[in-house]
Amino acid sequence: MAEQTPPKNELTRLRGRIKRLRKKLRRAQAAPKALGISPLAPAGFPQLPIIQGVRFAAGAAEIKYTGRNDVSLVEIADGSSVAGSFTTSLTRSASVLDCETKLATLLKKKTKGPIGLVVNSGNANAFTGSAGDGSVEAISQATAKILGTDAGQIFTSSTGVIGEPLPHDKIVGILEEMSATLSENAAEASARAIMTTDTFAKGAAAEFILDGRTVKIAGYAKGSGMIAPDMATMLVYIFTDAAISPAVLQKIVSTNTDTSFNSITVDGDTSTSDTLLVFATGAAGNAEIKSTTSKAAKLFAAELHGVMLDLAKQVVRDGEGATKFIEVEVTGAGSDAAARKVGMSIANSPLVKTAFAGEDPNWGRVVMAVGKSGEKADRDSLTIHFGDILVAEKGWVAESYREEDGVAYMKGSELKLSVDLGIGKGSGTVWTCDLTHGYIQINADYRS
């Protein structure tokens, strides 16, 4: 066996080589049929702390997916505060409109019984006419009955296919069974039940001391994978045992949203269903936070912001086809708002995003994006850094800049772009990802 004639041995070797080459060729010619977990995903889902007064359950209604949970039920104890932030879309879904109405009422009066949260994946209940409102009402009524509370305290979200009526009976049909499994330990199961085309589950948490009491925050999110005809929907739910008034919680949530979820962008498109809800049970036993200017409010706001920003960045890391996570920092602007607008103009520019995808330190495209933002800028005052590398200053490429340094920097997957406008003291940071063939593949090549 060991002594075959050379030609035969060689033939076998060459035939093996041909087989391997043909396999490689097929792989190179075919578009990948599925994208795996985002290369920018964190190591795993974090261990979320138990939030006293909050219980989770997940169930399978088989709305669209089979063999997995697609409904999440959460019960939040009576006496809790709730606040929220929603899509600014003018074609908002039935659930979003319903949440906004209920939230406005709960800001003014005490809860009577627990608060309920029902979220389903597989169907967005969006652009479904008056039937959509009926589905929200049916789920709210059924959940209120099971949890022994008022339907005005049941919040719902839906994410998935749009334009198809939501088969809400399927959801209503499993609520009783789900309620029997409600547990303080099941946050991760809820986080996974609301995923659609997310490539990983997103969670974040914080623990800190307030008035000598340990306060905990735990949250999860879904977004922003999209497959036609679904839309980018970001759903975020955060729970804390802090004692805080609804009005102060709402103010903090609104302020924090600007510098977290409103400072990220994948493709500049806005879902009709984006929802953020924050629930505070008060079980931590701290003195209730009643003023936004108190020291306790500031500490709580900062900790909550940390959780919100962490979740927001994870959404970017799951951007369709993303291979680079990009932080865009704008300083020297006329105001903080102007800085964020310039940052968004850069972060949403297809030319900038494709340059990052191509690992091209193309500062010219950054200048273009600054110019089109509509905010005050002076060509000859601009300073641009890629990471720590000074690329351009005073209207021209920096003398010290060497193209090979820029090229080497762009090969990383965690990148920072800093732009100083040189005209004021405003600053802001936004986060985005690159625009790749993967994005086109997910959104154009796949048909529903």
Place this chain on the structure above:
Amino acid sequence: MAEQTPPKNELTRLRGRIKRLRKKLRRAQAAPKALGISPLAPAGFPQLPIIQGVRFAAGAAEIKYTGRNDVSLVEIADGSSVAGSFTTSLTRSASVLDCETKLATLLKKKTKGPIGLVVNSGNANAFTGSAGDGSVEAISQATAKILGTDAGQIFTSSTGVIGEPLPHDKIVGILEEMSATLSENAAEASARAIMTTDTFAKGAAAEFILDGRTVKIAGYAKGSGMIAPDMATMLVYIFTDAAISPAVLQKIVSTNTDTSFNSITVDGDTSTSDTLLVFATGAAGNAEIKSTTSKAAKLFAAELHGVMLDLAKQVVRDGEGATKFIEVEVTGAGSDAAARKVGMSIANSPLVKTAFAGEDPNWGRVVMAVGKSGEKADRDSLTIHFGDILVAEKGWVAESYREEDGVAYMKGSELKLSVDLGIGKGSGTVWTCDLTHGYIQINADYRS
């Protein structure tokens, strides 16, 4: 020779096969090195009429390209009117700033000698600091001397690489020679000299009767192919023999720009160099148009608009990677401006553009884009057509709609999307193309 032993023959065959397979593999793995002419290109460059008083020349300064012309010189007779429209970017290039200043002066006083126009491709003279201003000045002075006119009457544009000093000596060095070849017949050569990554030259013309005189309009444009680190720059030059005052010409050009060049979008990015200049020699001999409300002004405005819109659509047809030409018509809006804003929100949405690329009649993404436009809209009043097919109405998919009809329609390359907001009488139309792998290829895969 013919009777080699089978093993040796087989070895040769297999080695040849491996060689061919490796070549195929390299080709499949590599991004194509050049994209051909856009599949949406018109049949060819049109025959442009001679405009009395306007002479063209093209020359090769070898600024970046070799073996082709890269400079265009145009001389427009003394006594002509000139008007323009420029990028709104706040990081405008030196040429644009210079054109704006000169135009403002010429609006108020008569010309003294001919007007000159010098345009180069290969280098955009953008973000080149004060050196950029010096280059514009040097070219203006040299051209004025050669044409026997004032430097304040020389307009310049540059398109190509940014951030590199323009070697203006190369341009100045060939001006004398070029001026000797000035001809009324050479408009197409000028159109071709200013191309960068355009896949075809763009020209349009009109002829009509005014006061019993034949008036002619001829124009050409370049845009919007882009290869890093170049930027999307749209340059448009239009010439007419109509007699019209500078002030009226400027008003007509500004109004027409909104519904032509400002109603197209490829990727929503804005160049630092976009320039439109219109020159009117008066040689046609019509009574000079001095009022925008006159019948003659309205006829001229309509004919000029036709040429502008034709060129604007050609720019869209040359959008990077474009495979579909898409007209987006919005009706029933609160105002015409609102309609155009909603149209632009749809036309710039990456999700809508990738749906078109994937031939997916995804009206859900259209609803999303309407919602994010920021303009007034009511989810339950929306009506959407793809071509003549009613897709959605009153907040839901139309009863008569069959998905296979939508799918069949989307296979065409010239598509129309109509959205009626159902709340007012405002209307507007914008034009765009789809977002494909070709766009990513051009803007990400190629490195400078």
